[in-house]
Amino acid sequence: MVNDFALPIIDLTLCSGCGACAAACPEHALMMTVDSQQPAFVEPYACTYCTECEAVCPENAIHCPLTITWNTED
Amino acid sequence: MKQWTAMDDKQGLIRILGKTAVFSALSVQELGLIAETSVLRTYSPGAPIFFQGDEIASILVVLEGDIAVFQCSSDGREQILSHLREGEIISVVPLLLYKNACHAASGRAVRATKIVSLPLRLFDELCAKNAAFDRTLLRYLAGKLEQISSLAGSLSLRTARSRLAAFLIKRADEPGQSVGITQEEIAAEIGTVREIVARLLRDFAQAGWLKRERQNLVLLNREALEEEARR
Ligand code: SF4
Numbered sequence A: 001m002v003n004d005f006a007l008p009i010i011d012l013t014l015c016s017g018c019g020a021c022a023a024a025c026p027e028h029a030l031m032m033t034v035d036s037q038q039p040a041f042v043e044p045y046a047c048t049y050c051t052e053c054e055a056v057c058p059e060n061a062i063h064c065p066l067t068i069t070w071n072t073e074d
Numbered sequence B: 001m002k003q004w005t006a007m008d009d010k011q012g013l014i015r016i017l018g019k020t021a022v023f024s025a026l027s028v029q030e031l032g033l034i035a036e037t038s039v040l041r042t043y044s045p046g047a048p049i050f051f052q053g054d055e056i057a058s059i060l061v062v063l064e065g066d067i068a069v070f071q072c073s074s075d076g077r078e079q080i081l082s083h084l085r086e087g088e089i090i091s092v093v094p095l096l097l098y099k100n101a102c103h104a105a106s107g108r109a110v111r112a113t114k115i116v117s118l119p120l121r122l123f124d125e126l127c128a129k130n131a132a133f134d135r136t137l138l139r140y141l142a143g144k145l146e147q148i149s150s151l152a153g154s155l156s157l158r159t160a161r162s163r164l165a166a167f168l169i170k171r172a173d174e175p176g177q178s179v180g181i182t183q184e185e186i187a188a189e190i191g192t193v194r195e196i197v198a199r200l201l202r203d204f205a206q207a208g209w210l211k212r213e214r215q216n217l218v219l220l221n222r223e224a225l226e227e228e229a230r231r
């Protein structure tokens, strides 16, 4: 496994600052910053990678890529 | 890993093209002609490479990387039609069918991608002079036709659930995935929408066929997934 604790990838150049991702985040891991009105991970370790933020972003600015592998533990 | 450093590395280009299914039918001299007249282009992941409707101005051959070829519906939904990898020719069907042909779909780099562009005139000359090249081109076209028929059959006859199971198996069987794939991208690959992919992944997890570990989707039951893929 390359990275065991990935976070959603946010492309701020596409972000319109609508706040939908922060409102949808069930863990409050993602919030809008007061000064720049852009999403930021205020509690990164609370993020469960549920991909809700990706689902609601109207600008397609959030990506939660998945790797798909076979189980190797037995 | 393959080394391809600069356009002045003509020998490198001859070596790479000489190993591909289509261009292996060319002589070293003919490959040399390609190397003399071609231009190398590099694209980073996500970069657009060609657009549906644009005129095909030169022959574009993939040297390395991965290009997703797609069309968009009127509501903006993407359907991936195929992936072009090493040695493949971009928009080969319209190219051979029409004069002043246009790209029938758009293409974007999935990984870092290198393509070489060669003059249309040279390609026509090689087709006219080298019968073995024509035959490999014909075989390549037949392969493309089979791929398109299989996609059409899959989209019209199989359910999204079955197509997702088949996609997961194929993806997990691919060695060394260097980039992840989003649920939106999976939807474009199998001809559905993100919401359906998300729901089906939850269903598969509930059935015990896979488990989600953050960004890792771990497949647990090949037999069940293969049976679903055959439905
Ligand atoms: S993936 Fe889920 S938990 Fe993580 S930031 Fe997005 S909405 Fe919040």
Ligand code: SF4
Residues within 6 Å of the ligand: A010, A014, A015, A016, A017, A018, A019, A020, A021, A022, A038, A039, A056, A057, A058, A059, A060, A061, A062
């Ligand atoms: S939902 Fe998308 S566009 Fe809106 S604030 Fe979040 S990242 Fe920006």
